[in-house]
Amino acid sequence: MQDNEIISMLEDRDESAIAQLVLSYGRLLRSIAENILRSSEDAEECVNDALLKVWNTVPPVKPQSLCSYAAMVTRGLAINRYNSHHADKRVHNTTPLDELADFLTTGETPEDSIEAQALAEAINAFLAKLDADSRILFIRRYWYCDSMASLASRLNISENNLNVRLYRIRRKLKQHLERSHLL
Amino acid sequence: MKKDLLNEALGFINEAYIHEAADITPKKRISLKKLPMLAAAILCLAVLTVGVAAIGMRYFVPGVGILDDGSMSVYISEGEIKLGEGTIDAILVTDYGDHKEANIWVWRPASMGIIGTVDGRVPAELDNVYVVAADGSLIEHRGGGMATEGFSNYIYPDVPSTESITIRDNSGNEVTVPLTDLNKSEYAGVEGIRIGEDKTFAAIPVADSANLIAAEFYDPLTVELASDAASVSAHCIAATVTETDEYGMIAGSIILKGVDNNRNGSSGVMDVGSKCYNKGITKLMPKSINLNFHYDITSDVPEVTFPLPEVGETIEVDLTVYDSEYFTLKVTSVTNSEEGLQYTYDIQNHIDDPTFHISFFDVDDYIYGAVDYMNGQTHIKNDHARINVFNMNMDHERGTFITDHSDPDFPAVPIEPGTEITISLMMMTCEYHPENYNYQDPMSNLGVIDFSK
Numbered sequence: 001m002q003d004n005e006i007i008s009m010l011e012d013r014d015e016s017a018i019a020q021l022v023l024s025y026g027r028l029l030r031s032i033a034e035n036i037l038r039s040s041e042d043a044e045e046c047v048n049d050a051l052l053k054v055w056n057t058v059p060p061v062k063p064q065s066l067c068s069y070a071a072m073v074t075r076g077l078a079i080n081r082y083n084s085h086h087a088d089k090r091v092h093n094t095t096p097l098d099e100l101a102d103f104l105t106t107g108e109t110p111e112d113s114i115e116a117q118a119l120a121e122a123i124n125a126f127l128a129k130l131d132a133d134s135r136i137l138f139i140r141r142y143w144y145c146d147s148m149a150s151l152a153s154r155l156n157i158s159e160n161n162l163n164v165r166l167y168r169i170r171r172k173l174k175q176h177l178e179r180s181h182l183l
Numbered sequence: 184m185k186k187d188l189l190n191e192a193l194g195f196i197n198e199a200y201i202h203e204a205a206d207i208t209p210k211k212r213i214s215l216k217k218l219p220m221l222a223a224a225i226l227c228l229a230v231l232t233v234g235v236a237a238i239g240m241r242y243f244v245p246g247v248g249i250l251d252d253g254s255m256s257v258y259i260s261e262g263e264i265k266l267g268e269g270t271i272d273a274i275l276v277t278d279y280g281d282h283k284e285a286n287i288w289v290w291r292p293a294s295m296g297i298i299g300t301v302d303g304r305v306p307a308e309l310d311n312v313y314v315v316a317a318d319g320s321l322i323e324h325r326g327g328g329m330a331t332e333g334f335s336n337y338i339y340p341d342v343p344s345t346e347s348i349t350i351r352d353n354s355g356n357e358v359t360v361p362l363t364d365l366n367k368s369e370y371a372g373v374e375g376i377r378i379g380e381d382k383t384f385a386a387i388p389v390a391d392s393a394n395l396i397a398a399e400f401y402d403p404l405t406v407e408l409a410s411d412a413a414s415v416s417a418h419c420i421a422a423t424v425t426e427t428d429e430y431g432m433i434a435g436s437i438i439l440k441g442v443d444n445n446r447n448g449s450s451g452v453m454d455v456g457s458k459c460y461n462k463g464i465t466k467l468m469p470k471s472i473n474l475n476f477h478y479d480i481t482s483d484v485p486e487v488t489f490p491l492p493e494v495g496e497t498i499e500v501d502l503t504v505y506d507s508e509y510f511t512l513k514v515t516s517v518t519n520s521e522e523g524l525q526y527t528y529d530i531q532n533h534i535d536d537p538t539f540h541i542s543f544f545d546v547d548d549y550i551y552g553a554v555d556y557m558n559g560q561t562h563i564k565n566d567h568a569r570i571n572v573f574n575m576n577m578d579h580e581r582g583t584f585i586t587d588h589s590d591p592d593f594p595a596v597p598i599e600p601g602t603e604i605t606i607s608l609m610m611m612t613c614e615y616h617p618e619n620y621n622y623q624d625p626m627s628n629l630g631v632i633d634f635s636k
Contacts, residue, residue: 028205063198064198065198065199065201065202067201067202067205068198068199068201068202068205069198071201071205072194072198072201075194076194079190097189097190097193100189101189104189116188116191116192116194116195117192117195119188119189119191119192120191120192120193120194120195120196121195123192123193123196124195124196124197124200127196127197127200128197132203135200135203135204136203136204139196139200139201139203139204140204142193143193143196143200143201143204144204163612164543164545164610167610
């Protein structure tokens with residue numbers, strides 16, 4: 001079923017829209033949640049929460065891409081849930097986001113004055129200039145939080161190979177943010 | 184950069200990019216345009232045959248590692264500790280002379296998504312554990328980490344005593360735990376097994392639980408190699424034994440969960456499977472230990488140059504990009520192909536151990552040239568700028584390179600054949616297989632750590 005058909009069902013308050021959403025994107029949403037939460041039970045609850053949130057927000061929201069919208073909702077809920085579980089910061093799990101944040105850390109970061117929106121614009125501009133392969137790689141690792149092993153496997157490349165690719169992308173992003181005076 | 188800020192920014196990523204990456208298939212698989220090819224010869228992995236001997240004068244301390252006798256004093260709790268509704272597996276205080284550091288291990292499977300009772304054990308759901316100082320104030324943990332299967336250890340860098348330790352939870356439950364000198368405890372003289380010259384593998388059950396195994400590996404070369412590495416990952420496969428047959432032979436071996444552990448290279452001991460939860464283990468046999476050293480090289484490597492060949496041309500060169508006591512890495516030819524620059528290499532391994540080899544490396548290639556452009560409101564001018572050449576944007580019509588700076592604010596720099604290209608080593612990963620036992624042959628097992636004694 002096409003996105004616009006599911007959106008129409010959501011607008012008509014047709015509950016079978018959720019089933020269609022699960023049919024179309026359930027696996028993707030589940031993988032996003034699992035990548036972040038590393039727990040199938042938590043991921044399942046998170047996806048259910050995300051489906052409810054999609055139901056509650058569409059309408060009035062009319063997403064251009066239902067897939068992206070549902071993915072963004074799932075990711076946000078998963079990260080909130082992850083942060084909530086690790087609020088005491090006594091466990092030192094390293095997530096893909098830590099990997100990127102650490103790399104972008106400099107001794108002179110003026111980040112207190114940086115707004116997320118400005119940073120997002122810079123990252124979007126950076127992604128626009130990247131070749132598609134690199135962009136997909138970046139998004140899969142740092143947005144979908146794919147593990148190195150699973151991403152290397154999906155792309156049919158070695159983890160070392162992947163490591164180098166990501167290192168170069170991170171380095172280019174760092175240069176881009178430095179030139180944009182965001183680092 | 185703060186993770187929260189980054190995360191918030193990623194929340195505003197263009198939906199089109201998220202959609203684009205939603206379904207990646209081999210059709211979209213990434214092709215590396217420049218992958219240094221490793222010489223096949225370095226992939227020779229020898230199976231070492233070494234004798235086994237019990238190690239004296241060394242003992243293994245969970246959370247600390249293998250200690251030389253007398254190097255420090257260690258005090259340990261004996262038995263599980265109840266704190267409120269929670270259970271603490273072990274407390275260990277190490278006296279370093281100028282300070283006393285405590286490690287507290289707690290089993291919190293919920294933090295790993297494991298819900299409910301596991302094998303009859305009720306998990307500790309402690310929100311926090313404090314050490315009570317001599318003046319009654321609370322000492323918070325300053326570090327720690329999560330091990331496999333929900334075991335966490337918290338580190339308290341300065342505790343008041345080695346005779347006992349008082350801990351408190353969030354609800355105010357408090358318990359004072361007597362500590363025993365390790366040399367007088369049941370763990371005194373725990374023997375590792377020698378799995379090679381100067382190489383030790385050791386494992387013990389933690390506290391009084393035979394289900395909680397800590398294992399570590401020590402070897403001087405590993406320590407040396409790790410000292411310069413940005414990160415080290417260790418992977419250990421071991422067999423756990425729950426019973427033996429009528430002849431005393433090992434029966435029913437299973438693989439102990441292998442653990443990848445990133446650890447800063449400054450440590451002298453590699454965790455290779457610590458804190459694994461397995462029911463009813465009576466013996467443990469190391470099967471294989473693989474170590475990977477990742478080096479981010481930013482200095483102390485030479486810059487070498489060569490003239491850019493014509494497209495389709497290969498030139499022979501003799502460029503040493505890395506030279507150490509461990510190995511020498513040379514670029515021997517450069518091809519300017521449709522795909523970009525391709526290098527061939529020669530690696531000379533100086534270590535008399537064929538299980539140590541470079542598994543991957545990459546070089547940075549760049550030119551030095553003048554740049555003069557505006558980046559927004561900023562005037563960027565440098566007569567000797569380092570301009571990276573990633574080979575991603577080839578101009579085949581002109582047969583020239585264009586730099587990878589696809590930023591329209593950054594001018595593309597055409598490079599003619601003959602232009603001096605500089606390269607230097609950027610990163611490399613080395614693999615080291617100190618031992619690799621034949622897993623299929625139980626008779627080849629060279630050492631067994633017996634927990635039942």
